[in-house]
Amino acid sequence: PINGNGDIFADTLLYQGLIMPDPKGTTQNVVPAVASSWTEAKNGLSYVFHLRPGIKFSNGQPVTAADVVFSLDYFANPKLDETAVLASGFKNAVVLNASTVQMSLTTPTPSILYNMSIFDGFIVPKALVSKEGKAFWNNPVGTGPFKLSNWVRGSSITFVRNPYYWEPGLPYLNKVTYLYVANDNTRLLDLQNGQAQIADGIPFSQIASVKASSSLSLQSAKVPYWVGLWLNHQRKPFQDLNVRLAMEYAINRKLINKQIYAGLGTIPNSVLPQLKFDAPNSVIKPYSFDLAKAKSYMKKSTFPKGFSVTLQYPSGYAAYTDLVLVLQAEWASIGIKVKLLAVDQATETQNYTSGKYDLTFPYAEFTSDVTVPDEYAAFVTTYAGGGFSFYSWWNDPTIAKMVTTFTHTASETARATMWPKIQRAMYQQTPFINVLDLPFVNAHKNNVCGTYLNPLGADSLQYTWIAK
Numbered sequence: 001p002i003n004g005n006g007d008i009f010a011d012t013l014l015y016q017g018l019i020m021p022d023p024k025g026t027t028q029n030v031v032p033a034v035a036s037s038w039t040e041a042k043n044g045l046s047y048v049f050h051l052r053p054g055i056k057f058s059n060g061q062p063v064t065a066a067d068v069v070f071s072l073d074y075f076a077n078p079k080l081d082e083t084a085v086l087a088s089g090f091k092n093a094v095v096l097n098a099s100t101v102q103m104s105l106t107t108p109t110p111s112i113l114y115n116m117s118i119f120d121g122f123i124v125p126k127a128l129v130s131k132e133g134k135a136f137w138n139n140p141v142g143t144g145p146f147k148l149s150n151w152v153r154g155s156s157i158t159f160v161r162n163p164y165y166w167e168p169g170l171p172y173l174n175k176v177t178y179l180y181v182a183n184d185n186t187r188l189l190d191l192q193n194g195q196a197q198i199a200d201g202i203p204f205s206q207i208a209s210v211k212a213s214s215s216l217s218l219q220s221a222k223v224p225y226w227v228g229l230w231l232n233h234q235r236k237p238f239q240d241l242n243v244r245l246a247m248e249y250a251i252n253r254k255l256i257n258k259q260i261y262a263g264l265g266t267i268p269n270s271v272l273p274q275l276k277f278d279a280p281n282s283v284i285k286p287y288s289f290d291l292a293k294a295k296s297y298m299k300k301s302t303f304p305k306g307f308s309v310t311l312q313y314p315s316g317y318a319a320y321t322d323l324v325l326v327l328q329a330e331w332a333s334i335g336i337k338v339k340l341l342a343v344d345q346a347t348e349t350q351n352y353t354s355g356k357y358d359l360t361f362p363y364a365e366f367t368s369d370v371t372v373p374d375e376y377a378a379f380v381t382t383y384a385g386g387g388f389s390f391y392s393w394w395n396d397p398t399i400a401k402m403v404t405t406f407t408h409t410a411s412e413t414a415r416a417t418m419w420p421k422i423q424r425a426m427y428q429q430t431p432f433i434n435v436l437d438l439p440f441v442n443a444h445k446n447n448v449c450g451t452y453l454n455p456l457g458a459d460s461l462q463y464t465w466i467a468k
Helices: 005-014 065-076 126-138 184-192 204-212 241-249 253-260 291-299 318-332 345-353 374-381 397-407 412-429
Strands: 019-021 030-032 035-040 046-051 090-097 100-105 146-152 156-161 175-179 198-200 216-221 226-231 307-314 336-343 432-437 440-445
Touching: 005 146, 005 156, 005 175, 005 198, 030 035, 046 065, 065 090, 065 100, 065 126, 184 198, 184 204, 184 318, 184 440, 204 216, 204 318, 204 440, 241 291, 241 432, 253 318, 253 432, 307 318, 307 345, 318 336, 336 345, 374 397, 397 412
Parallel strands: 307 336
Antiparallel strands: 019 030, 035 046, 046 100, 090 100, 146 156, 156 175, 198 440, 216 440, 226 432
16 A cells, blocks of 8 residues: 555445454454354364345445455455465355355465455455456445545545445445545644544644643554564665664664653564564563664674665654654664655655665554464565565565464464464564554544544544534
8 A cells, every 4th residue: 555554444444355353443353244254164274154145335236255256366366466475375265155155275374364354355346346457446346334436646535425334324424535644733733623523643742732632532542553664685784683683772762752652652572563472571572772782783793884774754744753863863873874864655655665765664654454463474474485575575484484384373372372482583583673562543523423443443434423
């Protein structure tokens, strides 16, 4: 997605998979969506999904078992879906009858239920996608609570109520408009003056003023959300573990958390966000701020006198503007000269996916799409053959093998034992830098009711209504 979470959150209004993340965020589990129920074989090698009786797409067309098979095949086809790694273990899907589909696996893969609950596994109409090809995505049809009305790329997207939505009486709202606003101050001003009723990405520096406002309510949710800094391993300095460790020990996270993130962040003990099965700090200790140790690692690196790099960061976000200045100063103290480059989110993401960066924050709001570790573990190790590793070009065959074994282990107990070993191995290699884990914070007008977030931070606007 060019605009990161904004695109994904918009998609969740238009489409749904057979299952979906709990829309009210009360659990970390997946719940029924297009399928009313499902059963899993005892050996973990197949799932049978039962479609909701009478369920329709937003154009009034019935959802068929053939549509489901087509969508699952699309999900697993690397020629069509660039993140088909999430369908690892998928063998095939077949129609059992008009309302039942069986999905078979080559090996047990418990995470596939989570992976197919997000954008990759959304159910779309076979005939329409086959007929229209890429043009379908300009005027898409799905089973979500809303349908597309108007889309001004890079500016706004408007949805209207889906009259065929399967949940009786929902959604309550007749129309929803997403405004793409990259500037912190503008976003909050729009909320304060009534231009918007809900705003994501509330700047941490202004949380106190939101709390003090009599017309606004702050909403905070624990989601897999982190300040992820990507290192391009095509650049020689980042191929040196000593350099990477020096950079970690030079970061004063306590200071950053206090001065920039209102003390709401958590110092991480993983290069990924907080995910299911993570070991606590007592088992895997976070990197401390230790300038002497940082200088020692630089001294024994292949760049003892330092080097110069460019750090790209998203413009319009006060937290990033402040953060990069701190990082620039901290790394300068160990001989790393950092040039700062502010770019808009779309450009930054394009530079990231094409490898045109030294250091970058890929997305202004960087979250995992699922609560289990499998998605990002695969992205950063086995994605696109291993050496690519989610546009970092880092490669560690040993860790990749550990991830593959973890992904295809059926036992939850075994997975809970295996994951901390992977967490530790990746953390010791620190191919990327997790600066801080954060809560997901948004705000809304006091008269906006039913402001549920799913476990990944997406607004479940089918439940939202506005009081007089």
